[in-house]
Amino acid sequence: MNPARTAAAWLPEGRTGGGTSERTADGATDPGGAVRAELLTEVLFDGRFDDLHRQWTEVLSRRLFRYQDGLSIPERAELAYTRLRAVNDEVDSVEELVTATDRLVALHEWLGMVDGTLTTLATVHYNLFLGSLLRLDREHVIDPTPFTRLREYGTVLITELGYGNNAAELETTATHRPETDDFVLHTPTAGAQKFMPNTGSAGGRKSGLVAARLIVRGQDCGVFLFLVPLRDERGPLPGIRVRPLSEIPGSAVDHAITSFDRVVVPRTALLAGDHAELTADGSFHSAVGSRRRRFLRSIQRVTTGKLCLSAAALGGARAALTVAVRYGHRRHTFAPASRTGVPVFAYRCHQTRLLGAVARAYAATFLLREAVHACGRGDDRVVAGSGAAGRGTRVEAAVVDVAEAADAEVLVAAAKGWITWQSRDIVTECRERCGAQGLLSANRVVDLFAPIESTITAEGDNLVIWTKAAADMLTGRGYRPPPSDRAASAGPPTDSHHLLDLLVRHESQCLQHARSRLGLPSADPLDRWNHTVNPALELVDAYATRRAAEAYLAAVGRVGDATTRGVLDQLFRLFALQRLAPHAGTLLADGHLTAEAVRELRPAVDRISADLAPHALALVEAFAVPDGILQAPIATEGYAAAYDDPAGPWQAVVVG
Template sequence: MTVTLTDTAPPSTTDLLTGVLLGPEFRREHGFWQRLISTEPFRRPAGGTPEERLELAYDRLRILNLSLDSGARLASDPRALAALHAWLGPVDPALTTVAGIHYNLFLGSLLDHDRVGRRDLSDYLTMRRIGTFLCTEVAHGNNAAAMETTATYDRERDGFVLHTPNAGAQKFMPNTSPAGGAKSGLVAARLVADGLDHGVRLFLVPLTDDTQALPGIRVRRLPARMGSPVDHCLTSFDRLFLTRDALLGSGEESGDQGEFRTGPGDRRRRFLTSIGRVTPGRVSMSACAAGSARAALAVAVRYGGHRLISGTRGAPPVPVDAHRTHHGPLASAMATVFAMTLLYRRTQERWEARTDEDGRTEAARLVDVAKAWITWRAREVIVESRERCGAQALLENNGMTELVTGVEGAITAEGDNIALYTKAAADMLFAAEPRGDGGGPDRLGHPGDLSDPRFLRRLLASVQEIWFARARERAMRAPEAADALGRWNAASGPALRGVEAFAYRQAAEAYAEARAALPEGAARDRLGELERLFATEWVARNSGDLLAAGLLSGDQIDELAETGEELIAAVAAHARELADSFALPEALLADWPIAGPGYADAYDDPQGPWTVPPADAR
C-alpha cells in the first residue's frame, strides 16, 4: 500500500516518515490519543505518593471513558486498543495497565462471548464497576494447564461454587483492590460437573464494592513492585456461589434446571478461546513498548542537541551529540525503533488478515515473537536513551524513570517473553523455512553486495537457518536414552537464537515493504539508511558464522565495519528530523524539562544569590 496523506500541500519528509511508522491512516487511528494526552488531565503532575498516583490513574481512566463515543467500540477494535497503549504508555504506565485490562481483557472478553447481547454491560461501559482479569495463579505462572481454582457445578442451586483449594491457587497480580471504585473480574477456573473436568473457563464475578471485598472473596495487596503503582493483589475464593449465567460460554453448554453438560470438543481449544483476548493484548504490549521507546529516544535526541559541552582547546562549546561516542548509540537505537514499530504494524496486519487455521497459527506465532522481541529491544533503547541523558534522566520529573521500569512490566505481561520464544522455537525447530527473497549467493563463489538490502536480508535468513540447523543437530545427537526434556534442553539454546534471528528477519522485511511504499525522495532515502544500518549491525554480530558458512568473505567482514560507521553518520545527521516523525505532542514533551533547550530553568531558585542584588547595591 502506498503511503498517502490528505493534506493539499505536498507532504514533508517528516510527514511521510510518520505515515510509514503509524500507518497511512495515522490521523484517524492516532489523532484522538494525541489530542487526549495533550489535555490538562493528562499532563504530568508534580510528585505524589504511590497511592496518589494510583488514584490519579483511575481518575484518568474515568476521564478517558467519558471522552469515548463508545467503550464497547474501543474494546472491539484491536487497532484502537493498540493505539491506546502506544500513546498512554509514555504518559502514565499505571493508567495504561488498568485501561488495557478493563477494555481488552475484561470488556473485550465479555463482548467476544456475548455476541447476541444478552448480558447487560452498562455498569462496565459507564465504569460504575471497573473490570479486571484473574487468570495467573501463584504456583503456576504461565502453566495454565496446572490451574487449580475450581468452579464446581451445584445441581440443586443450578450454579457454580468457586473455590481456591490452596495457597498456590491464589490469583496472582490482578488489580482487584477497591482502589478506583467497585470492581468485577473475569476469573479463570477449572469447570467441574458430575466429577468430570470440563477444562478451564471464564466466570464473571463481582469482587468488591467501593470500600472492601465482597463476602466469600479475600483480596490482599501484594508488596510494592518496581515500576508504576498498580493495585496488584492476591485474590482467593471461599466456596463462593455463582449463578449459572456467570459462565462465559460458547453456546456448547446445555441442560435444563439442575442439569449441566458440554458438547464434544477439545478442552485446550475451549480454554484458548476463553482467553483469546491475550493475543490482541500481546499486540498492544508491542505497541506500548514501541511507543515508550520512541518517546525516550526523542527526548535523548533533543537533549543531545541542546546540552552543550566544552569544545577542543580554544573552540566554542559544542552540543554533546556532536561526538560520535554520543550520537552513535542513538543512531543505532533509531534504526531499532523504526524496526520495532514497523514489525509491530506488520504483525498487526498479519493477525488481522488471517483467514484459515494455518494462517491463524502463523500469525499468532508472529504476534508472540514480535511481542517478545519488541519489548526486549525497547528495554535496550530506553536504557541507552536514559544513559545518554546522564543524571538528569534519573529524576522522575524528566519522564524516563517510569519508562525504564515500565517496560519490565511489558516484558512479563501477557506471557513471559522467554516462554513465548520457547513455544515458537519448539514449533519452528523442524519446520522448513524459505531462504529469503534473493539478492545473494548460496556460497562465496558469487559474493553479494553489502549495499544491497536484498543481499542483507538473505544473510539474515541464513543466520536463522544456521541456528535452527544447529538446534536440530544437537537434538539428533542427544543420547538415545534422553527423554523429550533432555532432547529439548540439548536443542533449546540455538533454537532460541534461531527465533531471535527470525524476528530480525521479519523486521528487515517490514523495512523493505515500508520503503517500497514511499515515493522517490528524501523520506525513502532516510528509511533506506535506517534499513541498511539495522541489517548491517545484525549481520556484523553474526559475521563469524556467515564467514564460516562461506556466505561472507574476509574482505566483506572489514567492509561491514566501515559501512556501519558510514550509516551511523548518515542517520545521526538527520536524527532530529527522524525523532520528529514520531509525532509526539509538544504538550507531552513540554512536561519533560530535558526535552527542551531551557531545561536548566526547571532548576531555577527564586531565592538564589543570582536573584538577590548585593547589599551595597540596595
C-alpha cells in the same frame, strides 16, 4: 551471495556530497537535503495517524495526564483510575475500540508514554476483561453497560500463586449445583490463590473474570472464565478475600492476592463461548475435545494483549528517544580546539548509539504493524472456519484460516518478545545518554523502566512464549522458512536487499543448527529439548529480525520523496548492519561474507551514522510525540530555565 565480493561491493562508502538525494559511487542512496518528517510519520503509522492516533495525542496532552511529583502510591493509583475514566469518556464506541485490534493497539502506543499504571489498567479492562466478555457472551446474557461506561471496573483473575505460564493446570474450582443451577467458586489450596490481579481498594466497584476449573457431576470439564462481582464501595464482597501485595517500584497498580471461600455465582456467570455448553438439566457438551484447548479458547484475548503490551513498550521507547536525541543537541560539552564547546551529539560515540536505537525503534514499529495486520487476518476467521468442515470449499477455507491463525500466533509471540526487549534496551541507552538528567522523574525517561519490565512479563513471560514459538517453528506449525536457495537480489551490490539476504541466510543457519540439535539421540525428552532450546530461541530472534527487516524495506518503498526515502534506507542499513555484526563469524564460515567484509562492519556503521547525524532530529520528530505528552524539560529549548531560582544571587541587580 557471491563470497568473492569485496567489502566495498556491499558495504556503504562515505557520502559523495550534494544537497539532494542521489546515488553514491557504490550505488548507495545519499541522503542529502532536507528530510520531510511528515512523510516518515505517514509511513511509521501506516497512513492512519489521523484516523487512529491523533485523538490520543490530543487527549493525553491535557493537564490531567501531566506528570505530578510527590504523590503517594495510593494517590497515584486513584489518579490512574481517574485517568482511565477520562480516556473512556473520549471513546465514541467502547465496543468498537475493544473489538478493533488496530484501534486498541493504537491507544496503547500513547498510553505507554504517559503512565504505566494507567496502561496496565487499560490493558486489563479493555482487552482482557471486556474483550473476553464480549467475545464469550455469545447470547448477550450480560449487560456490559456498567463496564463500557466505567461505572464499574473489570479485572481478570487467571494466574495463581502456584500456576503462571502453566495456568491450564490451575486449581480454583467452580462446581455446578444442579439442584439450584448455580456454581460454587472455591480456592482449595494456598497455591490456588489468584496472584496479582488489580483487586485492591483503588477505583471502587469491580468485577472480575475468574479462571476456574468447571466441575459438573464430579467431572473435570476444564478451565473456563466466570464473571464474578468482587467488591463494592465498602470493600470485598462476602466470601472474597483480598490482600495487597508488596509495592512494585515504579508502579501504583493495586495488585493483590485474592481467594474465594465457597462463593455462589449464577449459571449466567459461566462464559463458555461457542465451544462449550452446560444444559438446563446439568449436562456438559463441548465441540472441543481437549481441556487444554478449551482453556486456550477462553483466554484467546491474550494474543491481542501481546500486541497491546508491545505497543505500550514501543511507545515508551519512542518517547525516550525523542527526549534523548533532543537533549543530545542541546547539552554542550568540551571539544578539542574549541572555546565554546559542542553538543554531545556531535560525538560519533553518541551518534552511533542513539541512531542505532532509532533504527531499532523504526524496525520495531514496522514489525508491530505487520503483526497487527496478521492478527486481523487470522483472528476471528478461525472461530468461524472451525465449524465449516464437511462442505467442500468451506473445508479448504477452514484449513487456510487455521494455517493463517497459526502463522499469526507465532508472529505475534515472536514480535512481543522482540519489541519489548528492544524497547527496554532503547530506554536504557536513552537514560545513559541523558546523564544525571535522565535519573529525574521529571524528565520521564527513568519512569519508563518499570512499565516496560511489566510488558516483558505480562501476557506470557517473553522467554516462555518464545520457547513455545520455537517448538512450533521447529515442528512446522505457523512457520514457513525462507527458501534456503534464495538468490541474491538484483541491482547495485550495495542495495539494502543484499543486507536482507544476509539476514535470511542467518535465519536459515539458525534453523539448520536447531534442527540438528533436535535430532541428537536421547532417551529423556527433557534432555533432548534442552539440547535444542537455546539454538531454537536464536531462530525466533532471527525470524523476528527478518520479518522486521522485510516490513522495514517495504516501508522504504512507500516513501515518495527521494531525499526522505534515502534517509530511511540508510537507517535500515544501519539497523541491518548492527543486527548482522554479532553473526558475522558464522556468515563468514559458511561463505556468505568475506574476511574483508567482516573487518569493514564497524567502519560502515560509523560512516552511516555520520550520514544520518544531520537528520537525527527529523527522525525522532517523525514519532509525532507532542511536548504535552513528553513533559520533559530537557526535551525543550532553554531547558535550564526549568531549574532557575528567582531568589538566586545571579538575580540581584548590582548597583554602582
